[in-house]
Amino acid sequence: MAVLLLGEVTDGKLNLDATSKAVAGAQTLGEVTVLCAGASAADAAGEAAKIEGVAKVLCAEDASLGHRLAEATAALIVSLAGDYSHVVAPATTDAKNILPRVAALLDVMVISDVSGVVDADTFERPVYAGNAIQTVKSADPVKVLTLRTASFEAAATGNDAAPVETVAVPEAPGLSEWVEDHVAASDRPELTSAKRVVSGGRGVGSDENFALIEKLADKLGAAVGASRAAVDSGYAPNDWQVGQTGKVVAPELYIAVGISGAIQHLAGMKDSKIIVAINKDEEAPIFQIADYGLAADLFTAVPELTEKL
Amino acid sequence: MKVLVPVKRVIDYNVKVRVKADGSGVDLANVKMSMNPFDEIAVEEAIRLREAGTASEVVVVSIGVKQAQETLRTGLAMGADRAILIVAAEDVHQDIEPLAVAKLLTAVIAEEEPGLVICGKQAIDNDMNATGQMLAALLGWPQATFASKLELGDGRATVTREVDGGLQTIAVKLPAIVTADLRLNEPRYASLPNIMKAKKKPLVEKTPADYGVDVTPRLEIVKTAEPEGRKAGVMVASVDELVAKLKDEAGVL
Ligand SMILES: Cc1cc2nc3c(=O)[nH]c(=O)nc-3n(C[C@H](O)[C@H](O)[C@H](O)COP(=O)(O)OP(=O)(O)OC[C@H]3O[C@@H](n4cnc5c(N)ncnc54)[C@H](O)[C@@H]3O)c2cc1C
Ligand SMILES: Cc1cc2nc3c(=O)[nH]c(=O)nc-3n(C[C@H](O)[C@H](O)[C@H](O)COP(=O)(O)OP(=O)(O)OC[C@H]3O[C@@H](n4cnc5c(N)ncnc54)[C@H](O)[C@@H]3O)c2cc1C
Numbered sequence: 001m002a003v004l005l006l007g008e009v010t011d012g013k014l015n016l017d018a019t020s021k022a023v024a025g026a027q028t029l030g031e032v033t034v035l036c037a038g039a040s041a042a043d044a045a046g047e048a049a050k051i052e053g054v055a056k057v058l059c060a061e062d063a064s065l066g067h068r069l070a071e072a073t074a075a076l077i078v079s080l081a082g083d084y085s086h087v088v089a090p091a092t093t094d095a096k097n098i099l100p101r102v103a104a105l106l107d108v109m110v111i112s113d114v115s116g117v118v119d120a121d122t123f124e125r126p127v128y129a130g131n132a133i134q135t136v137k138s139a140d141p142v143k144v145l146t147l148r149t150a151s152f153e154a155a156a157t158g159n160d161a162a163p164v165e166t167v168a169v170p171e172a173p174g175l176s177e178w179v180e181d182h183v184a185a186s187d188r189p190e191l192t193s194a195k196r197v198v199s200g201g202r203g204v205g206s207d208e209n210f211a212l213i214e215k216l217a218d219k220l221g222a223a224v225g226a227s228r229a230a231v232d233s234g235y236a237p238n239d240w241q242v243g244q245t246g247k248v249v250a251p252e253l254y255i256a257v258g259i260s261g262a263i264q265h266l267a268g269m270k271d272s273k274i275i276v277a278i279n280k281d282e283e284a285p286i287f288q289i290a291d292y293g294l295a296a297d298l299f300t301a302v303p304e305l306t307e308k309l
Numbered sequence: 310m311k312v313l314v315p316v317k318r319v320i321d322y323n324v325k326v327r328v329k330a331d332g333s334g335v336d337l338a339n340v341k342m343s344m345n346p347f348d349e350i351a352v353e354e355a356i357r358l359r360e361a362g363t364a365s366e367v368v369v370v371s372i373g374v375k376q377a378q379e380t381l382r383t384g385l386a387m388g389a390d391r392a393i394l395i396v397a398a399e400d401v402h403q404d405i406e407p408l409a410v411a412k413l414l415t416a417v418i419a420e421e422e423p424g425l426v427i428c429g430k431q432a433i434d435n436d437m438n439a440t441g442q443m444l445a446a447l448l449g450w451p452q453a454t455f456a457s458k459l460e461l462g463d464g465r466a467t468v469t470r471e472v473d474g475g476l477q478t479i480a481v482k483l484p485a486i487v488t489a490d491l492r493l494n495e496p497r498y499a500s501l502p503n504i505m506k507a508k509k510k511p512l513v514e515k516t517p518a519d520y521g522v523d524v525t526p527r528l529e530i531v532k533t534a535e536p537e538g539r540k541a542g543v544m545v546a547s548v549d550e551l552v553a554k555l556k557d558e559a560g561v562l
Contacts, residue, residue, distance in 0.1 A: 094473070097442065097454045103443065132535065253561045276555070292554055293544045294544070305552070
């Protein structure tokens with residue numbers, strides 16, 4: 001059995017955290033070959049080759065692969081898939097865009113957001129916003145799956161580099177083109193890999209007030225997250241949303257401020273090691289899952305906490 | 310241009326989900342069901358395109374149990390023009406996999422020839438986030454997933470997508486598949502007169518056999534379990550106590 005793993009490459013750079021978590025998750029499925037694709041992917045391939053447990057790296061470079069457009073990347077994966085029993089990727093938005101397309105082209109089902117590998121055919125995944133864990137067994141000849149990064153510890157990076165091979169890129173279908181990216185540069189840790197996360201909800205009240213959350217996060221060296229209500233209200237950008245339909249995080253410390261604790265939000269953070277909730281409503285459901293709850297007004301509690309840390 | 314919107318009947322997002330004691334699945338008997346929230350957003354977007362004169366007709370399609378009629382009527386009450394129901398399951402507990410749904414939709418699309426299909430990004434029951442992408446693959450069409458903004462013109466759709474790093478804008482050739490994310494729009498509520506009117510709008514019923522599609526699942530559900538619970542911890546009285554607990558007890562500072 002052999003695994004083809006789509007490395008997470010953005011603008012030529014490897015997302016080491018997501019990729020090495022997927023490598024760890026795929027370890028028991030067979031020998032892992034990582035595919036790095038992009039307009040430039042050689043540096044990413046070189047880095048992926050050092051992840052422990054990687055047997056081989058395939059490097060595919062072509063302008064059509066530059067912005068991870070699903071059509072071109074899926075065509076590339078399908079051209080390579082014949083040699084593998086499993087096609088996997090970390091469950092990022094890129095992979096969730098691409099892998100179902102690959103699966104349909106191979107006439108197999110995709111299994112999204114796998115949180116546990118039972119055996120080569122059997123996988124666990126959360127359904128109903130994490131309110132149930134389903135074990136599914138696939139009868140398909142090739143299994144196509146995305147692995148939830150929050151569920152796996154990253155594979156280490158060693159010194160022995162696996163061999164890197166260049167692969168041919170099929171002609172791009174020319175169905176789509178990239179226009180632009182809006183990516184806010186930030187010095188903060190990335191949300192899905194951060195050890196600490198501070199999230200703000202509707203209770204924060206405004207865009208300006210959200211600075212309170214950011215100050216606390218910066219004091220802790222934490223990433224900043226948000227509830228859907230905070231994002232919808234324009235207090236925080238969309239890529240900060242934590243939850244069923246946003247990002248799934250499992251940091252050592254998660255501080256929820258002015259967040260009520262709707263199941264859709266809990267789905268994205270309830271695997272955190274320690275959860276702290278600050279909410280002025282003692283009855284807020286978030287307190288039912290928090291390790292430490294502080295019933296207080298966030299506008300006094302958060303600045304005080306920032307100062308005392 | 311005709312716009313097709315696949316809509317799924319799912320457990321209402323406010324309902325507390327219960328796993329059946331025998332581990333065979335989630336209890337859906339006598340539970341409130343609604344249109345998948347992302348599909349409401351997709352329907353809304355399609356109706357706005359028709360109201361703007363860009364789209365000529367909005368067709369909603371659902372695949373599932375007979376009761377999915379109600380979901381289609383909701384779409385019609387919001388403003389869709391007609392509906393197609395493919396009755397593919399007899400029991401609510403029987404879900405149709407995205408691959409089979411995509412194959413059925415491919416057949417519907419061959420007949421209807423829409424210029425655009427708007428799906429939801431994911432169904433909130435199985436959270437698979439797959440159907441739109443699979444449909445695009447089977448049709449050989451481009452896909453623009455997780456859309457928070459959609460503009461049509463010159464035979465192309467320009468779509469802003471919610472991605473991990475922020476936002477990405479792409480342009481796809483029409484016909485295309487777009488999948489709706491949360492911030493594409495705020496769906497309207499159907500008014501009472503429109504709910505009444507919807508009862509008279511055309512709704513045709515089909516079966517998978519009409520399209521020659523085999524809906525046999527590829528995945529077997531081995532079991533469904535409750536996730537590990539999380540116990541409530543303690544309430545602290547002050548910020549000082551919180552800091553002390555985090556340092557001494559939790560050891561995370
Ligand atoms: C299809 C779908 C998908 C969804 N996906 C997500 C998702 O991915 N992530 C997500 O988060 N949500 C998601 N939601 C939304 C979710 O259901 C809730 O609406 C949302 O999480 C609520 O956000 P909130 O807790 O910030 O706001 P609210 O529920 O309004 O809570 C605000 C809280 O702030 C507290 N508060 C107010 N003022 C103060 C103060 N001064 N000091 C302290 N506390 C204060 C209040 O007591 C209250 O508990 C989804 C919903 C749907 C239908
Ligand atoms: C109780 C239960 C039993 C199950 N039993 C089986 C089983 O026996 N065998 C098996 O293999 N799998 C089974 N499944 C799993 C299930 O078939 C798939 O995992 C599921 O379909 C995943 O995709 P999704 O519905 O979340 O669709 P997504 O891909 O997340 O849906 C995205 C979008 O596609 C469109 N769409 C999706 N479905 C439909 C539809 N039916 N009609 C119209 N539009 C639609 C909508 O626009 C929707 O927003 C079962 C699931 C449950 C809950």
